[in-house]
Amino acid sequence: MANKFAVKQLSIFLENRKGRLLEVTKTLMDARINIRALSMAESAEFGILRLVVNNPEKARTALASGGFTLREQEVFAVEVNDEPGGFYGVVKILAESDINIEYTYAFVGESKKAILIFKVPEELLPKAVSAIEQGGIRLVEPLFFYS
């Protein structure tokens, strides 16, 4: 069963080609999809666009029929105070639990809060989530992104 804090993230394979990002974003706009968080990783020839959106199923369908190669992953999100040491507190818990962070990205939330998104190896997600919970850090429920 999926972890209740697992947030669906879509990863899209993109060639480094002029106008390609424009096409992805237009596809999402046309499908009335709202992007809640994003990150982009790039190499010399290609990149991976990672998105958390308000309606992953709909986004997935729209992107697949638009001919994009994508993959759905599970990530989790935490909310910390938007102040020095906020990020550190989370990373420390994961490090102490021996959980490798594959990648992470963040955005500023409401009222001096920051939201951090983490991708860890699939099989370690439940362990990571319970470590965070026990560490007293607030996990963000998927509904926060989907609504």
Place this chain on the structure above:
Amino acid sequence: MWNDIECAPKEEIEVLQLRRLRETAQRVYNLVPFYREKFDEVGIKPEGIRSLEDLKRLPFTTKQDLRAHYPFGLFTVPMDQVVRIHSSSGTTGKPTVVGYTRHDMEVWKEVMARTMSMADVGPGDVCNNAYGYGLFTGGLGFHYGAEKVGAAVVPASGGFTKRQLLLMKDFGATVLCSTPSFALHMAEVAREEGYDPRNDFKLRVGFFGAEPASQGLRDALSDAWDILYVEAYGLSEIIGPGVAAGCPHGNLHIFEDHFIPEVIDPDTGEVLPYGEEGELVFTTVTKQALPIIRYRTRDITRLHHGPCPCGRTMVFMDSVKGRSDDMLIVNGVNVFPSQVEHVLTKMEGITPNYVIIVDKKGVLDKLEVWVEVDENIFADGLGALEELKRRLQNEMLNELYINVKVKLVEPKTLERSMGKAKRIIDKREAEEM
């Protein structure tokens, strides 16, 4: 073994070949103006053929010749003797048309029965024939062959994969006839549907042909279904499937009492000795409706003779390495798309879309292989993708002996930029023009 002729002494086969070759030459010379002109041009008369050595003096026939005489210009019988017409899709021009008399159909059934007998298919076997039924010779060729040896034929044809799997299981199919790519697709769908392709079916053998298959693909198929892989080679211009078939020892024997093979240098037309690689050429010596003299298949292979542990004495050929049209020479090294495909299949167990691009960088040729990243190989991580690319490059170097730059591209990129199913873009030629 279906017919004792398959293990007859070489001399006996040669006597038969010569008699039949002379009859065929008479036939085409007397009945088809095209052949008469070509024979006259090189100054040979049918009665001038005194030994099999004289075959090499006869003119070649090409696919263009067939097209130029569309539809029935090279037939040597009136239409009231033709009982079947097949045609190839004309993706690169006019279709080619082939016809069969009642006698030709018997020849076809005979060579297909020999093919099926490579794995002792016979009464009691249930043969799921997934080759397309229709204008393509694959479907009906295997159909008649399986019927001839007494197997129960299920004319499944292509497509409807899920239903086909269900019937294969419920009917207890023991034999699968299919293109390699469709059989692999079926195995994938079978797994998705919750079957175990190795154990939930009674299949024991598959007859695969109609498209080139790399060794990696063959092994993958054999393993996916847990079956014996029998290669079936043929082309509609000669008869359809049934020109050659793989014996249990993996030798692809040519049914040379009906089709005389030669291997030539594609540039000079000179006949090459056994064991040397070149273009395969066939002369049909028993066909009536459309006999064909020295047909250039464009397939690159080698011929071998000598005893085979299976007992057959007929000449055997290597699996087709590629088409002479497809061969690239990159910095002096011969490269076939099939080798690239082999690497891709071996690495990921799938055959992704790819295209080969050759260009010049200064005086040197450079080779790029663009591979489409689909859901099967897309990993969410730059590291994993870079690693895939690096591994592919290393394997290509091992397989092709040249450096290849691999580029990962989005699906449909290739279609969009190159047009359908074109595997090779040679920019060197374009720039010279």
